[in-house]
Amino acid sequence: MHNAASNKANTNYQYRINQMDMALTQFGFMGISLVRSEMMGVHNVSDLEWKGFIHLWRVVGYVLGIDERFNICRESVTHTKKICELLIQRVFLHHMRKTSQEFDAMSKALLNGMWAMNPILQHDVFILYLHMVLENSKDYKKPRPNLQPLGTWGTMKLRVIIFVVWALQFTLIRLFYMYLQIFGLWLMRKFPFIAYYKYGKCVAHVSVE
Known part of the structure; x- marks a missing residue:
């Protein structure tokens, strides 16, 4: 998938997806949750759970083609957190x-589309x-x-x-929020009334299967 996208980008824009691009994308999926967990709604996570989370994304990064040198997920939770913090300070904050x-x-x-x-x-x-x-x-x-x-x-x-x-x-809040998200997904499939209002009924239904 990445190779096909990289080849198309190279053909159209003379730019290939490189190791840095993939490492920063990997950070987007796991780095913020790791180093800013409570601000992302992730609470009371043990080191063992973080280690499993990091291992998962280390494997995903490997499968997608991230070289071991550039894979930000390491054996140590502390080491991985330090790398993520450095990326925030030296890359993301600077560009934001x-x-x-x-x-x-x-x-x-992106956000206007998700508003529906x-x-x-x-x-x-x-x-x-x-x-x-x-x-x-x-x-x-x-x-x-x-x-x-x-x-x-x-x-x-x-x-x-x-x-x-x-x-x-709090467990009850998490359960409520989970079912609220499930209901929201169902609503988007069956009766996306907010999308009806914003985009019109004829284009509001989009197949995601």
Whole structure:
């Protein structure tokens, strides 16, 4: 899959998917949850559970073609966390503080599309929370030069997100949230009324099978 995508990118744009691209993508799937677990709603995880989680993504990285030198998942949980933290400080924070037009367009398209499934998603709210996660800071009032201040409605949505990820440490909340997600997926298949409103009924149903 990656090889086919890389060949097509090389044909069209003279750019191939390289080891760095795949390692940073690997981080996107597991790194944030590992080093910012509580801000992602992951609570009370033992070292043994983290070790199993890291091993899974180490194998996935290997299968997808990441060279052992560039695979950010290591034998040690501590070592893996240090690598992830370095990537945040040296790569992700740097680029998030000075985003490109392409990033803004892509992130807006992604979040606006997902809004039909989860109306709490709002581009400027999500981007601010991503900054908070990367900075490991819960201070949403902190001035950030590249971001516009949230309005009242956006601030309320952000507070809901902060509350939900905190509340996920409780079993009953996690169960409720799990069934809410299952219901949301069912609703998207059978009666996506928010998509009806935004895109029109004739194009709201999309087959994902």
